[in-house]
Amino acid sequence: MNITKIKLAYIGGGSRQWARVFMNDLALEAGLSGEIALYDIDAEAAERNREIGRRINQSPACLSRWNYTVSPTLSDALRGADAVVISILPGTFGEMASDVHEPEAYGIYQPVGDTVGPGGVLRAMRTVPQYETIAREIGLRCPNAWVLNLTNPMSVCTGALYDVFPRVKAFGCCHEVFHAKDFLAAVYREMTGEPGPGRAELAADVCGVNHFTWITRATYRAVDLISLLPGFTERFFQKGYCASNPNDPQSFRRGDVFQCGNKVKMDLFRRFGALGAAGDRHLAEFCDRGWYLDKPDPFGEWGFYRTPVPFRIVRQEERRCESEALARGLAPVKIAPSGEEAVQLICALAGRGARVSNVNLPNRGQMPDFPSGMVVETDCLFAEDTLQPLVAGALPPGAKALVMQNAINNDNLLKACRARDMGLAFETFMNQPLCGGLSVGDGERMFARMCRNTEGYLEGWKLD
Amino acid sequence: MNITKIKLAYIGGGSRQWARVFMNDLALEAGLSGEIALYDIDAEAAERNREIGRRINQSPACLSRWNYTVSPTLSDALRGADAVVISILPGTFGEMASDVHEPEAYGIYQPVGDTVGPGGVLRAMRTVPQYETIAREIGLRCPNAWVLNLTNPMSVCTGALYDVFPRVKAFGCCHEVFHAKDFLAAVYREMTGEPGPGRAELAADVCGVNHFTWITRATYRAVDLISLLPGFTERFFQKGYCASNPNDPQSFRRGDVFQCGNKVKMDLFRRFGALGAAGDRHLAEFCDRGWYLDKPDPFGEWGFYRTPVPFRIVRQEERRCESEALARGLAPVKIAPSGEEAVQLICALAGRGARVSNVNLPNRGQMPDFPSGMVVETDCLFAEDTLQPLVAGALPPGAKALVMQNAINNDNLLKACRARDMGLAFETFMNQPLCGGLSVGDGERMFARMCRNTEGYLEGWKLD
């Protein structure tokens, strides 16, 4: 791509804070410029972002000015794009409330509900039809564009892009692994008494499926960090340890629903000898229901929170207000580097220095023990117009069994969604680790209800 | 092999009725003859079988006379053998009682406990060391012999033979699939009103791992039997249906602990669209604990029994008495063809007609979606000195996820046993579907206890 005339299409994201972060970081990339075409089914949200973008351009700290536009259609946004960012909410929080909370009636308690478990299945069923449209439009309007998928369920969404348009240059981007690296830095600090490294200074081998990735090897200055974990676990398993605030490992007790005490991580380490590399609320959803989610509130025993959808609704409204204020010039625009990975990856693809980062791609050798074609998450090398996966080390055998089960489920779910095959969708639904113990009858009732609750968004599916 | 001078080594089996069946069927194979070398660590049991063999030879119905000998050592039995049958009990019923009943304290109820689940893991840990010895001796004494493994856990035991002596010509033999075929014959009878076929008349595609095999396709005279199952399930799921006695589908209610109402089979069919091809008590052990085994007695809801070890002890004593009586001439020897598969397979290998049968072998293409080297069960073609697997059809995607999880567990368990790796053994133990919901702490306590209970037979393992 011509780095002074880049066209970025930003699909969705209107209502998310992340768009602001993205614009903020881009504004600091001196030398890059071009157009950012915003498209959102909520046109107002896109327009708000355009206004924020314009105010960023006016900031004295801005090093890279972009032409922010709102596209009336998806096709317009994509036409001629060099890179595409997709970040959509399939349906509303109303649908998500059904995904997350309906299963509680059957004793299934999901902390997130957007990746796997009954909620993940329903969300995939709503999202894949939208991704089919996007993939087809990319094939028509910008077949050579780099496509960054930020939407969950990430494995299924990324897989859908490839299934519809096999030549797509898409990858799924997720930040969860970074927190696990921060945790390892804290482990180093606690166990050696030395200052902890920045996460980028660690050498680590990452692989798995999105939100159920594993760090199988990690070193910092010739110290094997994995070998520090048994001692660390012994010291901190009981009370938990949160790495967000270096001075207060107990900060997770203060009610921030995205924090955790990493007790699930430590428990999984005791089981498998590798480090689960995602937030505990995500990791728990891939495991047997009896391990971490047999009670409505896992905090007491496991130190993590379930994120209730009403909370998400309130938070979103707050953000909308903030955005509104920024857009109208009622709040000051501040620009500061946040290190947002997606911006770094676009820069690397634009030829501004190679970078290794963990992203989601169909397997074509990077996880040689796993079937070819399944979407997996591993480290990849990003360089000028190039994305090449690194061959990951092997998972510990026990973790491999668990990841494989979930990877096959994801793959079946994608097949079910692509074919709108209700039978296979239900089969995959019942096969979710969180649905263990559910009878076929209860499963049928619960699945039917979740479908009915969200049928307005189940495009192309036949409910009976 | 020279069919008039066959040497069969029979390792173990002294205390099992099956040896009698085997001798009975062999006696009816006119044209075959040779030596049957019996070896059992319970030398008395071997001698009893030799006496029974001699009486069979004297029977007027006997068509094929064999020279029955008792070998003082394993090496003697194996030396120069053309075929070897292995059927051992690793440890005593005392150990098996620990395998099966100890986990009950943690709410884990195993119907069999000799294949997977906590009991299966411990049994593998005891058996593999013995199989290492046997495999090495086969390599030295009869490297070209055909080796029939009848011991459980069958996948792990068969795998151990190949791991120690890669050129071994071994396969694992199991009768469970036959009952599933009988069940399908009954389905045909019930749903068409026509007389049911014999099991050998069905064409079926079988694959999976031992005791968790699946029939994915089955036809009889151009009728697709799988397509009859939804209707059959609707009619019989509630009350259950036992195929053992054609006139009494409710016969499983009469307390025979090896019978079942096939309700698990029907439930799994509703989940996955294929027929689990083993007894319900086996199938249930491979599934999430919440599906069929959340209560101590599964009979009420699921129509199958758990087999208590005290029952096995009583039954064995009865059989010992029967054998004793036969050996001493206090009971009449009756010979009649039972269709015993192991004898049929030996005949096929001896060149007396090709035969297709489902057996357990390391995967080398027969289940192409599964990793190479893992022991799997599929149909194979037996012909003169030849055993070739048939490439099986694909499992339904949901069943594949479940079988894969168990197959990886088996493979990890074999690795753990071969290396006497307590950590990996425990990891596999915790990964058993039946151990879902077990905390690491409880798991450690339970595992330690089960090890201590059986440590006399944990050859080469280091308990701490």
Place this chain on the structure above:
Amino acid sequence: MNITKIKLAYIGGGSRQWARVFMNDLALEAGLSGEIALYDIDAEAAERNREIGRRINQSPACLSRWNYTVSPTLSDALRGADAVVISILPGTFGEMASDVHEPEAYGIYQPVGDTVGPGGVLRAMRTVPQYETIAREIGLRCPNAWVLNLTNPMSVCTGALYDVFPRVKAFGCCHEVFHAKDFLAAVYREMTGEPGPGRAELAADVCGVNHFTWITRATYRAVDLISLLPGFTERFFQKGYCASNPNDPQSFRRGDVFQCGNKVKMDLFRRFGALGAAGDRHLAEFCDRGWYLDKPDPFGEWGFYRTPVPFRIVRQEERRCESEALARGLAPVKIAPSGEEAVQLICALAGRGARVSNVNLPNRGQMPDFPSGMVVETDCLFAEDTLQPLVAGALPPGAKALVMQNAINNDNLLKACRARDMGLAFETFMNQPLCGGLSVGDGERMFARMCRNTEGYLEGWKLD
């Protein structure tokens, strides 16, 4: 299929003797009956066959009467068929003359020229477009029919059927392996002095690609036939040995262009330790040009003939006359069992007894060292409505390299033909072992000329 109402569609074959053999053998299958729908672009030829069929029906020896019809269109012939036989000549012998003889100007001498080599490539380019039509029609008219492909190049044609209509139940049938088994029977006879077995009595492990298959293991009554080959080769390599006439191993010297002295087979055995299982004229085409085909006439050194196309033209005319005579009642119809394999396979699929036979199918595990999806030839089990490949033993490592090279070429050729990709077609052309030593310039000229010679049949290809 209902064995009294079978519909067989016979596509092409009008001008080949083989149709008569097929009708002959079918007529002896008591219990089977139905319709045989003949379709040939040479309608007269189809009508001749119908008339012959009618006369067969009138023969007193006929045990199974069929209703022979001539279909006006391909669709009509296929509609509702239970089995389809495809045996077409892509183009005329004029095109084949170009395939076989044009390369002679560049020193490339092909004995057959219909499978690999420059002739095989051009033939594939003509045939695949026709197979695309047939595959689509099968998908529409008889998607569940069993499809027997007899047309060369067999690998590419069979692959095309699967590529266009993935659910097709097709396989490629070829008799060449039988001759290699006859040769092994002769080896047994010569080396033991005992009477030779019939080919069906041998146990053999067969694998490779069509016309370049290998027997890697063969036994008869516990005698390892492969181990007899070194001695046999020593005795007979110099003079050659033909197995067609047991009393005259030198009969291949009498000018029958389909006979050979098996010197190529023996030479390949010395190179690789396995038996090439096709006629020498076929085997030679898969090897380096310098091995067997560096001179216009290979007979002197290698004891096989090249089949000139003018010879084929004369022979075909003779057969047309014979058929004409039979059709008009000017020659007597004689029916006698010939053991024609295609008829036996249809009988097996119709449920009249299982049968193992070597056929061509996309690899899905039967040759585990070879990529999935490539068409390979191995033994398969045929039973009622069932076709299952047997997992073959490994090729000797050197032969594997050679077969792999040819298998990849075949696969590339199929891709080139499907996409009408002239560049890839030329690449594959140049990669043929027989094109070794050809410069790119000469290759381009020769390829262009062969395309122009046959352009009337290169449907959908763009020549410039």
Place this chain on the structure above:
Amino acid sequence: MNITKIKLAYIGGGSRQWARVFMNDLALEAGLSGEIALYDIDAEAAERNREIGRRINQSPACLSRWNYTVSPTLSDALRGADAVVISILPGTFGEMASDVHEPEAYGIYQPVGDTVGPGGVLRAMRTVPQYETIAREIGLRCPNAWVLNLTNPMSVCTGALYDVFPRVKAFGCCHEVFHAKDFLAAVYREMTGEPGPGRAELAADVCGVNHFTWITRATYRAVDLISLLPGFTERFFQKGYCASNPNDPQSFRRGDVFQCGNKVKMDLFRRFGALGAAGDRHLAEFCDRGWYLDKPDPFGEWGFYRTPVPFRIVRQEERRCESEALARGLAPVKIAPSGEEAVQLICALAGRGARVSNVNLPNRGQMPDFPSGMVVETDCLFAEDTLQPLVAGALPPGAKALVMQNAINNDNLLKACRARDMGLAFETFMNQPLCGGLSVGDGERMFARMCRNTEGYLEGWKLD
């Protein structure tokens, strides 16, 4: 590794200029230091290098001083090493003269003769036994060391290290790909008129087997370099183009036997559409003998030289004299950065910045179309104590067939050497593309003669 106390073991290399280059570049790596333990069976050569090392230490330009020692035994050199460099000559140039020139009697003309072809096979047979010893010693003395193999045949030697000691952290290093990148830079310069980039500025995707690697994709500032090749080839194919001297593309005509006009590269590009990434003399040896090596002197037609062994002998003596002069202080030591890759890779492994470089490793996913375990050459990421292969893009289908054939040959050759299996060695010998056209009889004679010529170094092989 502790970067101030690195122990490097340097095995062999006594007589090669490369050791001097290596010491030179190391001397410029400020911050690194430690011991370099030299071991050579020619102890004098090792001592010469030690003296040169000492003089380098005294140079004012030296930034990194190393303790150079001569080890009396291989074990001493390896004990506790952090990194090992292996660069041995198996046998003397007398053996190499047999490898290269003996086959000329049969019309086989090898330009190099140390990788594939008859010479490569014999060289492997001599080298593997030595590598077995080295691998075992590494396992005992420095199992965690990084091992850089520089010896040819590189695929087989690297494979032997892994086969003997599977945990070895070895890779094969070769410079040939760099010249292909220089060539691409020249292509850019010629076709765009812009100044050519340095080779490190190109983005390229590399894969294949050593000396037969391919660049399948290459870009520089968003220009697709591969797309420039057709035009370049048209302009320069006739006269040839050498990239060593930017002002004189015809410089290869001046008799330097290591230069070439890249006509083979251009010819292969016309065949396959990808760029062969090694010197033409190497590439030619992997192809059909008729393509580039049907005449004793390929220069006239193909613009590359064969390197006669007498020339190597003269050159080596010159180098010995130079070394002698340097060691004795009769010539000035000059230090200047040469960019030697091996030093850069050691620095990367020591934690001084990540680097991507093409090296040889057993395949574990980096070439997903190739069998696992075969040694292949692809780009890999080097970082602190980490070596991870990048998953390479696919080879063009035609090139894949050719590379596969050679890769299987290499693999068979390694197996033959490990088992000292003369039959398999001969099979592989005959399967070399350069041995096309060789009769079995001639092959046997030639192979026997080459074995006898070199039998003093065929350790453990049984010649008859």
